[in-house]
Amino acid sequence: MSEGATTTANGSANKKSAPRRATAESMAKKQREISVSEFFAKNRHMLGFDNPRKALLTTIKEAVDNSLDACEEAGILPEIWVHVEQTGESRYKAAVQDNGPGILKKQIPLIFGKLLYGSKFHRLRMSRGQQGIGISAAGMYAILTTGKPIKIVSKTGKTKSAHYYELRIDTKVNKPEILNGKGDGEDIPPGEKGEKYIQENGIEWETHLHPESPDQTPKPLTHGTRVSLELEAKYQRGKGSVDEYLEQTAIANPHVTLHYTDPSGVQRTYRRATDILPPEATEIKPHPYGVELGRLVSMCKESNESSLSGFLTNSFSRVSPTIAKQICDKAKLSTRMRLKRIDRDHAEQLYSAIQDTKISNPTTDCIVPIGEEQLLKGLHSVVPAEFYAAATRPPAVYRGNPFQIEVALAYGGNVETQKITKDLLKELLYETDARTVRQFLILTFNGLGPDAADKILKTSKLGTRKSPNKMKPKEVDILFDAMQNVNVNEGQSMNVYRYANRVPLQFQHGDCAITKTIAGTNWRSYGLSQSRGNLPSGPVTIMVHIASVWVPFTNQAKEAVASYDEIQKEMRLALQTVGRKLGMFLRRRMKVKQQADRRSIFRRYLGEVAQAVSDINGVEKDDIYEKLLQVAKKKTAEADMVLDESGKAVDPAQADYGGGVLIVQKDEEEMLAEMLNRPAETASTGSSDDAQNELFDADEDEGDEE
Numbered sequence: 060m061s062e063g064a065t066t067t068a069n070g071s072a073n074k075k076s077a078p079r080r081a082t083a084e085s086m087a088k089k090q091r092e093i094s095v096s097e098f099f100a101k102n103r104h105m106l107g108f109d110n111p112r113k114a115l116l117t118t119i120k121e122a123v124d125n126s127l128d129a130c131e132e133a134g135i136l137p138e139i140w141v142h143v144e145q146t147g148e149s150r151y152k153a154a155v156q157d158n159g160p161g162i163l164k165k166q167i168p169l170i171f172g173k174l175l176y177g178s179k180f181h182r183l184r185m186s187r188g189q190q191g192i193g194i195s196a197a198g199m200y201a202i203l204t205t206g207k208p209i210k211i212v213s214k215t216g217k218t219k220s221a222h223y224y225e226l227r228i229d230t231k232v233n234k235p236e237i238l239n240g241k242g243d244g245e246d247i248p249p250g251e252k253g254e255k256y257i258q259e260n261g262i263e264w265e266t267h268l269h270p271e272s273p274d275q276t277p278k279p280l281t282h283g284t285r286v287s288l289e290l291e292a293k294y295q296r297g298k299g300s301v302d303e304y305l306e307q308t309a310i311a312n313p314h315v316t317l318h319y320t321d322p323s324g325v326q327r328t329y330r331r332a333t334d335i336l337p338p339e340a341t342e343i344k345p346h347p348y349g350v351e352l353g354r355l356v357s358m359c360k361e362s363n364e365s366s367l368s369g370f371l372t373n374s375f376s377r378v379s380p381t382i383a384k385q386i387c388d389k390a391k392l393s394t395r396m397r398l399k400r401i402d403r404d405h406a407e408q409l410y411s412a413i414q415d416t417k418i419s420n421p422t423t424d425c426i427v428p429i430g431e432e433q434l435l436k437g438l439h440s441v442v443p444a445e446f447y448a449a450a451t452r453p454p455a456v457y458r459g460n461p462f463q464i465e466v467a468l469a470y471g472g473n474v475e476t477q478k479i480t481k482d483l484l485k486e487l488l489y490e491t492d493a494r495t496v497r498q499f500l501i502l503t504f505n506g507l508g509p510d511a512a513d514k515i516l517k518t519s520k521l522g523t524r525k526s527p528n529k530m531k532p533k534e535v536d537i538l539f540d541a542m543q544n545v546n547v548n549e550g551q552s553m554n555v556y557r558y559a560n561r562v563p564l565q566f567q568h569g570d571c572a573i574t575k576t577i578a579g580t581n582w583r584s585y586g587l588s589q590s591r592g593n594l595p596s597g598p599v600t601i602m603v604h605i606a607s608v609w610v611p612f613t614n615q616a617k618e619a620v621a622s623y624d625e626i627q628k629e630m631r632l633a634l635q636t637v638g639r640k641l642g643m644f645l646r647r648r649m650k651v652k653q654q655a656d657r658r659s660i661f662r663r664y665l666g667e668v669a670q671a672v673s674d675i676n677g678v679e680k681d682d683i684y685e686k687l688l689q690v691a692k693k694k695t696a697e698a699d700m701v702l703d704e705s706g707k708a709v710d711p712a713q714a715d716y717g718g719g720v721l722i723v724q725k726d727e728e729e730m731l732a733e734m735l736n737r738p739a740e741t742a743s744t745g746s747s748d749d750a751q752n753e754l755f756d757a758d759e760d761e762g763d764e765e
């Protein structure tokens with residue numbers, strides 16, 4: 060028994076009160092304010108810096124998102140340069156430059172050297188950034204891991220000086236520390252003098268815009284911002300990589316020209332597919348239904364309005380003087396009550412009165428969707444496939460916030476494993492962290508599920524435990540051959556691209572409302588095979604976009620969308636719309652295949668039948684053959700069905716998809732050969748028998764909400 064304990068009659072131990080180790084006074088000495096940057100430096104995973112690979116991606120993402128937001132807000136067609144360069148074994152330099160409006164000199168240190176400083180948090184306007192934390196958090200991570208400052212160059216006009224800053228964030232006080240120009244940054248004069256200064260001081264700055272046509276001389280860049288950071292990082296291609304993020308950004312932002320230089324020095328340019336900027340997103344006031352009690356109290360305190368009625372009508376959307384009166388009546392407060400006198404109890408009365416008053420939904424013209432046409436263009440430019448469908452839902456509202464859902468789908472085409480070269484495969488095997496080849500295949504190639512990986516491994520006979528980094532050249536050859544030749548359509552799981560306000564989301568897919576809604580949709584009625592609650596299988600890529608003035612992310616790293624019922628319902632309806640179109644396409648293809656089968660059987664025997672008939676009645680064999688052929692063609696007319704560019708059957712007798720569809724016509728022979736050689740093609744239209752039966756028997760709209 061330990062010292063200081065006594066035993067009672069019933070044997071239970073009774074501890075003597077232990078000497079107090081700390082007192083309120085001694086604890087008070089340790090209690091102090093925690094700076095927001097200290098907090099996030101310790102909890103960097105909350106901001107997307109949980110490992111070196113993700114840190115590189117998050118840094119680039121924050122900078123590119125800011126560039127796109129700034130350009131669009133200023134009405135400038137964005138051109139962006141991204142440069143990733145290895146500077147040490149686990150160190151990389153990441154630089155992002157844009158042709159945006161630039162940033163005022165006095166604002167630069169605050170934007171890049173102070174957490175929670177930005178222009179977007181306090182307004183309800185659709186933008187990529189929301190919280191005012193992104194780029195300064197990247198700067199803080201850079202300084203914590205390499206000690207190197209964040210470097211910024213920004214220029215606001217042709218005749219204006221550019222400003223060059225080297226900054227670090229002082230985490231103790233969450234304030235910027237300027238390291239160059241004796242604590243005041245450096246000014247770079249416009250014109251030749253400035254160019255010379257940039258060269259002499261080794262400052263990195265793209266000087267010209269990309270020429271729009273090959274013969275045009277490039278225009279000088281007169282405004283923009285470049286941010287450059289050196290951080291502990293890991294560069295790796297495949298799922299969740301910088302490369303993937305940039306490619307997906309190009310899909311959802313067809314108005315952007317993006318130049319990307321990767322660490323091996325390879326340069327890629329995604330040229331803009333349209334010169335039209337998305338319409339300007341308008342700012343709205345909060346809707347009363349979306350404001351919680353605490354927020355209502357602080358809004359009352361912050362408002363400059365004198366009367367309660369003035370506060371309600373001017374601070375919220377959709378509150379007219381009549382609605383304000385109704386709210387006040389229900390709250391038993393006077394419309395003329397001075398706002399300063401509103402206390403917590405009054406606020407509570409107001410809050411419940413708001414919930415009891417019928418207020419129309421907020422205006423939804425503040426949402427700028429990508430649009431079906433651009434979605435189809437974007438997806439087509441990056442995902443080669445045979446069939447594309449897109450659907451943009453009308454705007455809806457969650458918690459008083461307007462939002463809009465869009466979905467695009469691509470079906471068919473080669474799978475990723477068949478698109479890569481042997482050299483790239485070697486590089487990917489060398490770069491990967493995966494412990495086994497099986498893991499490597501699943502982690503690296505989008506949409507390649509465990510079944511497909513097993514199929515490849517079975518064919519290659521490489522064994523499931525092989526380490527990817529230790530493969531011999533001969534084994535790489537075998538793996539490459541298997542990847543090219545194995546039909547993985549069946550084992551492929553749907554490839555999902557998630558977007559929020561045009562930004563690709565690459566992590567936490569399991570927690571995201573988008574993934575959950577796709578998995579909860581019945582894809583079997585649209586011809587895909589799917590086990591309950593999982594993503595469907597097949598060569599399908601799906602893209603889901605939520606546009607909103609405030610996207611409800613599950614965390615500050617903005618990686619997954621929270622599951623609000625209203626949002627999931629809209630997603631389901633959009634998925635069902637493209638699903639129905641896919642079902643129609645697959646059914647038509649199936650018909651074409653069946654008719655092509657029948658025709659080939661007819662053809663096989665027509666010659667012999669024509670000969671036999673000619674022998675009996677003496678009519679010319681060729682004439683009989685031609686006639687029989689015409690009859691066969693008539694009976695199997697579906698096999699000749701041709702679809703126009705928008706996917707409509709050229710034959711008006713065929714049903715219409717109803718728009719939002721793009722079909723890439725395959726060479727007829729190629730299509731027939733593929734269909735005849737690959738009976739498993741029905742697998743891509745639903746590999747299991749169940750799915751197949753459902754496709755043809757069930758009412759396709761069964762279970763649809765609309």
Ligand SMILES: Nc1ncnc2c1ncn2[C@@H]1O[C@H](COP(=O)(O)OP(=O)(O)OP(=O)(O)O)[C@@H](O)[C@H]1O
Pocket residue numbers: 121125126129157159160161162170176177178179180187188189190191192193194195196284
């Ligand atoms: N390239 C740029 N050009 C012009 N302004 C910029 C640029 N980068 C950042 N800004 C300004 O700096 C502010 C802060 O950027 P930051 O990335 O820290 O947060 P945010 O984009 O507002 O929100 P989030 O934390 O969600 O990314 C932005 O709100 C914007 O006003």
